[in-house]
Amino acid sequence: MTSVHDHSSPAGEPTVDVDDPALSQFDLVREGARRDGVEIVHYAPRFPVPGTREERRAERRIATLFVLAGLGSLAFLVIYSVWPFEYQLGAGRDKWFTPLLGVTLALAFFGVGAGIIVWSKRLMPEEIAVQDRHDGASDPAERKLTAATLLSAYEETGLRRRPLLKGALAIGVAPMGLALGAPFIGSLITDPKDDLFHTGFGKGTHLVRHDGTKIRPADLKPGGIETVFPGIPGGATNAHADSPTLLIHLRENEAEKAIANSRKGYEDAHVGNFFAYSKICTHAGCPASLYEQQTNRLLCPCHQSQFDVLDGCRPVFGPATRSLPQLHIALDEEGYFVSQHDYKLAIGPAFWERP
Amino acid sequence: MISSSAARVGDRFRRHSGLVVLALALGLLGTMYAAFAPVSQADEQKTTASAEDVREGQQLFEGGCITCHGRNAQGVQDRGPSLIGVGAASVEFQVGTGRMPMARNEAQAVRKPALYDDKQTRQLAAYVESIGGGPQLPSGELRSTDKDVIAEGGRLFRLNCSSCHAFGMGGGALSSGKFAPSLQPSTDRDLYAAMLTGPQNMPVFGDNQLTRDEKKAIISYVQAQKGDQDPGGAGIGRTGPVPEGLVVFLVGIVGLLIATLWIAGKS
Secondary structure, eight states, rough: OOOOOSSSOSSOOOOOOTTTTTTOOOHHHHHHHTTTTEEEEEEESSSSSTOHHHHHHHHHHHHHHHHHHHHHHHHHHHHHHHHHOOOSSOOGGGHHHHHHHHHHHHHHHHHHHHHHHHHHHHHHHHEEEEEEEOSSSOOOOHHHHHHHHHHHHHHHHHHTTTTHHHHHHHHHHHHHHHHHHHHHHHOOOOOTGGGGGEEEEEEEEEOOOOOSSSSSSGOOOEEEEEEEEEETTTTTSGGGHHHHHHHEEHHHHHHHHHHHOOTTTTTTTSBEEEEEEEOOTTOOBBOOOEEETTTTTETTTTTOOOEEEGGGTTOOOOOOOOOOOOOOOOTTSSSSSEESOOOSSSSSSTTTTBO | OOHHHHHHHHHHHHHHHHHHHHHHHHHHHHHHHHHSSOSSSSSSOOOOHHHHHHHHHHHHHHTTHHHHHHHHHSBBBBTBBOOOOOOOHHHHHHHTTTTTOSSSOSSSSOOOOOOHHHHHHHHHHHHHHHHOOOOOOOOOOOOOOHHHHHHHHHHHHHHTHHHHHOSOOEEESTTTEEEESSSTTTOOOHHHHHHHHHTTSSOBBTTOOOOOHHHHHHEEOOOOOTTOOTTOOGGGGGGGHHHHHHHHIEEEEEEHHHHHHHHHHHO
């Protein structure tokens, strides 16, 4: 059934009486589309003679796709409920859990999607509809009227002639906006007080390993490095995330260089050939613990800052600008490493009070 | 007379018994010391390198190593370091993994097919051992399949190794062309020797820092990870979520885009 295009203006006045009993269902559909500005210019069924072999084949193809979707979904459910998913070391069936879920779900989605597309392409009537493009802007007359209304409203307030009121409005309303926003922004701000200047180390705090054991000089060979924490409750946890320190055992001749390069006030910070520096990079706070024991450099993996251990951990490459702070260390009477006092400088990246 | 001589004998015995008790006590003390003393030196067991091995090793040394390491392995300025005191473990690592002899002086010696076979490596190690001692590798099994040991090794690996060798053991860049190598080709003994001796720019992890059992735990973890299958098929080098996202975006989204265009083109 082909319809003839006989209306020059699709969005024009309705010309069809919808109560006319002589109109077919398709006539009403076409009239509805026309009133929405869409003109159906071509409409024809795919199979003018129903029940042909071609049509039945298309039907079967669609049915197959939907069954495929159902099988995929069922397989998904079965795998989800019974497949072993708990982690096993090595190669095992658990490694296929996620891929199988993905494959079966993909099959289900593909079946439904492909079925719908084939249905609309093969069985449903072919149709060509035309819709005129709308102009972007509103009607010029409408725009003129709206502008006049707005301008008139502004002039009625007399703000142009009364600058006092204009000022009063600004002074009165702006603080009100701040008052409304203050609780939300204020809840995001806490005063760190002087927390940023202190770590977990204090006078005579032991340098301990991750498991809390103390460290003696004999524990580290020359060229060795160990991450140490303050020997206080929770010292190796995030509660003291600013405290991790690198204890480095330099070789004899290199230690001499490092001692010769000691900064003022740090001449007695080391114990023999042992030096302790903050592990927190002064650029962005990453753990700068990639230690090259021949070149004696500490590297930060985040932005490739490099620090020269033999020269007070001065930054020699990359974006960091401050040296890694050095921790003053000593030995207690039993021969374990302790800190003489807290870091003299704030560790880690710059902040407002310590640029 | 008789009684007095008997008394003298008894006296002598008493005097001597004091000595015996003292000797026993000292012996016991020594045994206890040996049992409870720190094991750092005790566990670097001496292998039985024969004099012939040392001689053969010296010949090999003079053929292949002397240019850079000097006549008595004392090192040559700007060419090679002294080998006195580096120990057999270091030789086994450097020569066994083909890093030594180096092809040329560059940022870092890289792993390559070994030039010397196992026997020659052992002879070289015996020679270097003979001139200055140093750490040696333990014999026997260095790996465990106990899950608790592997888990402990994972904890130690993340604490000590992952900063340079990366969580996926693929290695990573260091300064000026140097790099921490991938651990994929490493054997148990390679790993143990590397930790014990700190080859090139790797820090030394002596037996007091990481005990033998802790080193074995790390080895167990590393080797277990290598045998672990990647969930989801391709691990793309276990380089992390960013490359995985990139693959999904480039391959997956582009694939869908092409499929959409194809469907639209068929209309």
